[in-house]
Amino acid sequence: MRKKDDKTRTISFFSQKNQQVIIVSSAMAKKYALDMEKDDSVIKYEANIPLTDFAVVVDGKGLRRKLLETEWVSDFMVVKQDGTKIVEIVDEQKLENKRSCSERLELSRRYWKAAGAVDWQAVIVQKGETAW
Numbered sequence: 001m002r003k004k005d006d007k008t009r010t011i012s013f014f015s016q017k018n019q020q021v022i023i024v025s026s027a028m029a030k031k032y033a034l035d036m037e038k039d040d041s042v043i044k045y046e047a048n049i050p051l052t053d054f055a056v057v058v059d060g061k062g063l064r065r066k067l068l069e070t071e072w073v074s075d076f077m078v079v080k081q082d083g084t085k086i087v088e089i090v091d092e093q094k095l096e097n098k099r100s101c102s103e104r105l106e107l108s109r110r111y112w113k114a115a116g117a118v119d120w121q122a123v124i125v126q127k128g129e130t131a132w
Contacts, residue, residue, distance in 0.1 A: 001072050001073065001074050001075065001088050001104045001105065001107070002025055002073060002075075003070055003071065003072060003073075004050060004071035004072060005071070006025070008025055008026075010023050010025055011023070011024050011025075011026070011027065011030045013030065013033070013034075015037060015045075016037060017037050017043075017044060017045070018044050018045065018046075022045075023047060023048065024047050024048075024075070026091075028089050028091065028125045029047065029075055029076070032075075032087070032089055033045065033047065036076075041080045041082070042078055042079070042080055043079045043080060044079050045078045046076065046077045047075065047076055048073045049073055049075075049076070049077045049086070050071070050072075051071070051072045051107075051111050057111060057114040057115065058107060058111050058114055059110060059114075063103055063107055064100075067100075067103055067104065067107055068107075072104070072107070072108070074086055074087075074088060074108055075087055075088050075089045076088075076089075083118055083119060084117065084118070084119070085117070085119035085120065086108070086112045086117050086119070086120045086121065087121050088105060088108055088120075088121070088122045089123050089125065090105065090122050090124045090125065091125055092124050092126045109122075
């Protein structure tokens with residue numbers, strides 16, 4: 001999960017599965033998307049899904065107010081044959097070193113749970129990891 005208008009470098013590629021250009025925010029997200037391209041259980045997927053009105057929907061207990069005042073996007077919404085899931089891609093090193101990373105993940109989890117998402121997943125990528 002990242003800030004909605006984050007000015008980081010983006011990566012664009014054409015998705016055969018979605019028949020459109022997909023824009024992701026990291027090489028890790030692109031690798032995950034390319035894996036979804038090969039996965040027959042994935043019907044389609046979207047990247048950079050905005051979290052809207054979460055200050056109203058999400059219980060902010062234990063989260064810093066600044067998190068609730070910022071606009072965020074989730075990495076992927078994946079539609080599979082057996083349902084839809086939300087996927088957040090996380091660099092393990094950032095998770096270990098930053099409280100804000102774990103708080104953002106918790107905010108995402110709470111938001112999607114309140115929105116009725118049945119399956120939420122954080123994919124934690126180790127430095128140099130090439131497989132999920």
